[in-house]
Amino acid sequence: MSRGRTVPEANSLANSLIFLELAIHSVAMMLQLPWGRPLMFGSARHPVTNLYPVEVSGWDASEVFFVEKSELEWDEAAGKQVVLHRMLREGAHVFVRLIQSSSSERSYPVPYEARYAGSTADGHWQFRLLAVKKRVDQIGPALMGSAPESS
Numbered sequence: 001m002s003r004g005r006t007v008p009e010a011n012s013l014a015n016s017l018i019f020l021e022l023a024i025h026s027v028a029m030m031l032q033l034p035w036g037r038p039l040m041f042g043s044a045r046h047p048v049t050n051l052y053p054v055e056v057s058g059w060d061a062s063e064v065f066f067v068e069k070s071e072l073e074w075d076e077a078a079g080k081q082v083v084l085h086r087m088l089r090e091g092a093h094v095f096v097r098l099i100q101s102s103s104s105e106r107s108y109p110v111p112y113e114a115r116y117a118g119s120t121a122d123g124h125w126q127f128r129l130l131a132v133k134k135r136v137d138q139i140g141p142a143l144m145g146s147a148p149e150s151s
Contacts, residue, residue, distance in 0.1 A: 049075035054082065057109065058094035061087040072096065072129075080129040081117060087125050088114045093132060 052074065057067040066086060073081045088094065095109035112129035119125055 053099040055097045055099055056082055056094050061089050083120055083124045083126050085124055
């Protein structure tokens with residue numbers, strides 16, 4: 001008799017775990033959107049804002065490497081923003097990694113360009129995060145495996 005009771009409970013637990021895993025992966029995928037805008041529903045009157053725990057790393061304005069926990073604020077109007085305890089150089093590149101407290105899988109850091117957006121009342125620095133675009137460098141003949149001809 002007790003065996004019949006555990007099957008629905010096990011199915012319910014399995015469904016909950018599957019939903020949780022899908023939600024975590026959805027957030028991770030949204031962080032990595034190439035165009036830097038989330039796919040969210042809302043309206044101009046009621047913009048959607050989400051907060052995600054993240055780890056931010058990079059080099060600060062003094063060129064000292066740092067790793068800092070923060071919250072990624074993500075809304076339709078302002079895009080992605082973080083508040084840090086240190087100032088960054090304008091246009092500095094930082095890496096943002098989603099902190100997944102309930103998953104054994106580790107997320108990967110995503111590079112962003114940080115733009116100063118203001119300071120908070122308690123003296124911290126707020127930065128808007130922009131997706132880093134790939135740079136296409138011109139490839140010279142030496143890089144293509146052939147040496148330039150000399151005259």
